[in-house]
Amino acid sequence: MLKTALTDLLGIRYPIIQGGMAWVATWELASAVSEAGALGVLGAGNAPVNWVREQIHQIRAHTANPFGVNIPLFSPFAAEVVELCIAEKVPVLTTGAGNPTPYIKPAKEAGIIVIPVVASAALAQRLERAGADAVIAEGEESGGHIGEVTTMALVPQVVDAVRIPVIAAGGFADGRGLAAALALGAAGVQMGTRFICTEECIAHPNYKQAILKANERSTMVTGYSIGHPVRCLRNPMARDFEALEKRGASEQEVIEFGTGRLRKAVLEGDVVHGSLMAGQIAGLVRDIVPAKVLVERIAQEAEDILQRLPAQLIR
Numbered sequence: 272m273l274k275t276a277l278t279d280l281l282g283i284r285y286p287i288i289q290g291g292m293a294w295v296a297t298w299e300l301a302s303a304v305s306e307a308g309a310l311g312v313l314g315a316g317n318a319p320v321n322w323v324r325e326q327i328h329q330i331r332a333h334t335a336n337p338f339g340v341n342i343p344l345f346s347p348f349a350a351e352v353v354e355l356c357i358a359e360k361v362p363v364l365t366t367g368a369g370n371p372t373p374y375i376k377p378a379k380e381a382g383i384i385v386i387p388v389v390a391s392a393a394l395a396q397r398l399e400r401a402g403a404d405a406v407i408a409e410g411e412e413s414g415g416h417i418g419e420v421t422t423m424a425l426v427p428q429v430v431d432a433v434r435i436p437v438i439a440a441g442g443f444a445d446g447r448g449l450a451a452a453l454a455l456g457a458a459g460v461q462m463g464t465r466f467i468c469t470e471e472c473i474a475h476p477n478y479k480q481a482i483l484k485a486n487e488r489s490t491m492v493t494g495y496s497i498g499h500p501v502r503c504l505r506n507p508m509a510r511d512f513e514a515l516e517k518r519g520a521s522e523q524e525v526i527e528f529g530t531g532r533l534r535k536a537v538l539e540g541d542v543v544h545g546s547l548m549a550g551q552i553a554g555l556v557r558d559i560v561p562a563k564v565l566v567e568r569i570a571q572e573a574e575d576i577l578q579r580l581p582a583q584l585i586r
Contacts, residue, residue, distance in 0.1 A: 273449075273570055275579075276436040277458035280405060281363060282337050284308030285570045286459025287449070287495070288407070288438055289466045289562075291341020291365055292415065292548070293317065293353065293536040295474050296466075303562040305336040312339040312365060317346045320355050320467035327359050332406020337362040339386075343416075344369025358383040365407065368416055372401045375513065379404075388440070390418025390425070392432035399433045405570075406433065407461050410441030414464050414502050414550035417441075423455075430456035431498040444555040451465045462582035469562045475540030478547060480504075485553035494529070501529075504547035508532060 287309035289296065293316025301311030313330060323340070330338050340361050344351050347366045353374045356364055359451050364476045367388035379402055384530045386452050388407040389395045408429040410422025418425075422441040430437045439452035440461035452460045468471060468479050481504055491509055494501045496516040503509050515528055521534050529546065537546025560568075 273453075273574055275458040277405065277438060277452070280436055280458075281310055281344050283310050285566055286453075286457065286568065288312060288339070288461040290413075290440070290461050290463025291315070291339065291367075292463050292467070293343070294534055295463075296341070296470060297473050298326045298333065299473045300466060300469065300562065301326075301338055302330045303469070304466065305338045306334040307563040307566040308336070309566045310337060310339055310363065312341050312363070314402055315340055315342050315346065315348075315352050317343070317348065318352075320351045323352050324355055324359070327355075327361060339363030339365050341365045341367065343367050344371060350374075354376065354385060356519075363364065367409075371398070371403075375402045376496070378495055386438070390420060392425075392428045395429045395433050395437070398562035399435050403435060405436040405438060405458070407438045407440050408457070409461070410439075411492075411502070412551040413441035414490070414553075415548045417500050417502050426452065426455045426457055441495075441550060442552045444552040446569045446574075446576055448552075449569055449573035450576040450580075451517075453573070464553050465556055465565070466562070468551070468559045469554050469565055470559060471562050474537050476544075477540035477542050478536050479559055481542050481547050482549055482553045482556050483559070485549065485556070487551060487554040489553060490549060494525070496520075497525050501546070501548065502550060504549050504553065506547055507543050507544060518581065 275286045285308045287302040289304040291312040291314040293314045296314035301313045304311030353462050363384045366387045371387045375385050384404045386405045408426045410425050411417045426439045437460035438459050439457035443462045444465040490500050492500050493512040532546035536543045
């Protein structure tokens with residue numbers, strides 16, 4: 272069994288965290304991943320408190336295992352959702368797209384494990400000092416909102432910069448990736464794109480099929496002009512977004528063009544006008560399986576690889 276600092280910290284069986292993807296990571300997926308022995312994470316996105324509360328209750332109705340809630344700090348409801356998580360005694364809180372420092376102390380005082388997403392070693396150090404229990408070092412290979420440093424370069428530098436556990440994110444879909452992350456010094460991995468193609472994920476079948484058809488060159492990044500780069504699969508919407516930015520559209524035009532596009536893809540299955548957020552690892556996603564099968568397969572692959580490695584060395 273792959274026992275690491277992350278499994279000890281979270282009380283989970285496998286060192287795998289499911290990414291808290293807005294619209295995609297609902298209670299159905301989060302509870303299935305947690306029940307499988309990894310950490311399922313509810314994606315709060317920009318959702319209001321009442322929706323998040325109901326989702327938390329549904330997760331608890333379907334698993335007794337630890338789970339988390341992800342809060343993007345640009346959400347207008349972020350502060351209220353943090354208060355809700357404290358009141359509901361959510362086991363784990365992950366954050367992204369902003370500075371979680373004001374929320375770390377009250378969350379920890381409520382017994383919540385706080386794990387922010389970071390895109391630099393400097394930010395990881397700052398959040399460690401603020402009391403974060405672990406950090407997710409996310410490279411630019413990931414889907415959705417991204418930073419500027421690749422996972423391979425970022426993870427070992429964050430590992431060297433902090434004493435708390437580091438979770439590697441961006442570019443992971445199988446046991447080889449998990450084994451590689453452990454070799455880099457990480458205590459586990461976070462995966463988003465790979466979990467979209469599970470049976471429990473509510474994403475539209477068209478979205479899942481687009482990921483299954485992808486290769487290593489199928490993604491592109493838009494949003495640089497407004498300082499919020501997002502990685503998604505190439506489609507007419509993404510190309511139109513890119514053209515809009517190239518002609519110098521205003522920030523307001525760009526924001527209005529992109530608003531609601533992820534929902535259109537996830538719920539309506541519109542692969543032409545919707546935003547198909549996915550990471551570069553989409554090319555390794557080749558099947559749709561139950562979350563339990565996926566988690567156990569990845570953990571077993573990683574364990575087998577780590578056991579075989581010594582025999583591969585020429586002495």
